[in-house]
Amino acid sequence: MPQFMSTADADFENRFTTLLGAKREDSPDVDHVVAEIIADVRARGDAAVLELTAKFDRLTLTPATMRFSTAEIDAACAKVSAEDKDALELAAARIRAYHARQMPEDAQWTDEVGATLGWRWTPVSAAGLYVPGGLASYPSSVLMNAIPAKVAGVDRLAIVVPTPDGVVNPLVLLAARIAGVDEIYRIGGAQAVAALAYGTETIAPVDKITGPGNAFVAAAKRRVFGKVGIDMIAGPSEILVIADKDNNPDWIALDLLSQAEHDESAQSILITDDAAFGQAVAQAVDKRLETLERRAIAGVSWRNFGAVITVQDMDQAVDLSDRIAPEHLELCTADADTLASRITHAGAIFIGGWTPEAIGDYIGGPNHVLPTARSARFSSGLSVMDFVKRTTLSRMTPEALAAIGPAAERLAQSESLQAHGLSVRARLDRLNRGGT
Template identity: 60%
Template sequence: MPLRLDSRDAGFAAAFDALVDARREADEDVSRAVTAIRADVRARGDAALAELTRRFDGHDLDVTGWQVPKAERQAALAGLAPDLRAALELAAERIRAYHAAQRPADSETVDAAGVRMGARWRGVDAAGLYVPGGRAAYPSSVLMNAIPARVAGVGRLAMVTPTPKGETNPLVLAAAEIAGVDEVWRVGGAQAVAALAYGTDRIAPVDVVVGPGNAWVAEAKRQLYGVVGIDMVAGPSEIVVVADGANDPAWIAADLLSQAEHDPTSQSILFTDDAAFADAVAAEVERQLGTLATGATASASWAANGAIILVGDLLESAPLIDRLAPEHLELALADPEPLFAAVRHAGSVFLGRYTPEAVGDYVGGPNHVLPTGRRARFSSGLSVLDFMKRTSFLACDAASIARIGPAAVALAEAEGLPAHARSVAVRL
């Protein structure tokens, strides 16, 4: 049974605090294990990768091959069922259009003092894309990670993905072809992230590593932040659904389960102002759980992390939602705008009764790689900006430095930096 709270109950504040605080950090065991793997890949390169792949993925890279050859990726695309290929291509086109609009413009201005200044954006030279294997081998992830990189103008795109027992996923390979990935390496886990960051004899280093993964992958990215750029530290997926009693309980139950089926650690939370509707959704969740192939996972997630929160007025839920800062926020209301305007912290918002979060996972256009674990308070979903960097610039001439330079000299002297002062003063 999921947690059930009522915001008008006496114990609500404490119980809600506990719900917020429950979404916390990587455990120390994972951190230590990742530190060891990272050091091993850095020291021994490909030999470490081969050994760790044998141990964790159960295949020998020298037998299965280190990369998935271009021909195999092309064959995967050619072999796709026509409706699936059309679906992937529609998704790619919509994702590309949304992200193309994100490309920042260079800027340049000359101000009143005659100083020219601005900023110039460039794509990074190389990016690495992590794509989970096994249960979470999602072609949609390939599109969501690779397309923004291509739109950013990244020179080289290297994908890493574990292929347990050596088995590749044709749908993932087809998506990589559609998105324009350059290299597909059969490595996964923390070792793959380390290989991308440090480089090995076979895998050239990249500048940015993105993509979702399990706790080891997330911790490896966190540890390697600074050696490379990363998108964000990703944790278990989450959704908050705000729904009034005019919704079909079966729709809302399906939405909650679409998050719960990802993983037992996923979290689905319903906010409603209608106790009878809450009961109806809870009953629908139980009914649908029995019909889902992913029922065991969804059931575990719903029981451990699910919550139904009854509030007096849905608009009141805005500060509570901000505390949770959910990855996904669905506002299943006839007019979602007032609540949308009141919420400050959410990764991505799905507005109205006809926008289930799952449509955004695939074909909406906005990115589905989003901040989890309350990080929407300070971070954003994956975007073209994650694959670009900005160089600022400044140009004075003799006249303009004469105007602004004396202030720089005064400040440099006050800060006890005489060479700073001199380098300006000699030009005045």
């Protein structure tokens, strides 16, 4: 049974704080193993990657067969039904259109002293995308990671996807093709992350690695951070639904379950201003759990981490939501737009009862890679911004340097950085002697 609580309860603050602090994931400590794997790949390149792939994925490859050939990708794509292909293409088009609006703009201006200032954005040259194998091999994740990179202008985008026993999901290859991925390697684990970061004889190194993975992949990403850029380390998925009584309890139940079915560590919370509605939703969840394909997983998640919170009014709901800082926030209330405008911390907001969160997972357009575990307080979902970087630009004229140089010299002196000051002073002296 999920937890039921009400802000009217005497022990509410205590229980809510406990809910917020609940540790939902026990990451095994694999750091030592991962360090060895990375060192091995750095030292022996392809040979290490091939041995580790044989060991972990029971798959014998050669440098020549590490990468999917065009013919193999063609063959896999041909297996996908027209309906699935159409759905992927619609999703890709919508994701592309949304992310195209995220491209930041260059700027340049001349200020009152005559200094020309600005910045320029450029894409990361090469990016690598980790795609999990097996059950969690999601074509939608390929689109969500690859399309922002390509929209940003990343020239070379490589995917690594483990194929245990040689099994691959054809939809993953099709999604990669639709997204414009340049290279696909059938390797995974920490060895694949190391290969992307440091390069091997066959795989050229990349500058940035994104994408979800297991504890080994997460540990490897942490370790190669600095050598390359990485995206966030994602935790288990979460949804918070704020709903008033004018909703269909079954719809809300399905929305809660669509997070719970991801993972036993997922968390689904309902906040409502009507206790009876909360009970009705909980009953609808139980009923759906009787027949749901992934009822074992969803049931564990709902019983261990689910919660139904009754509030006195929607002001309380906003406050609690910002304390939760949810990855996904669904607002099913009379004036959902106004409520949305009052939220400060959330990865993604789904507004109104016709916007189930699953739309955002696949086809809405916004990215489904979002900050988990309360990190929406300080971070954002994946976007084009993750694949570009900014170079700042400054150009002084002699007049501009004369205007602001003395202050720079003064501050350099106050920090005892003499050469800094002299580099300005030498030029000012020339000006004072009438030169330019």
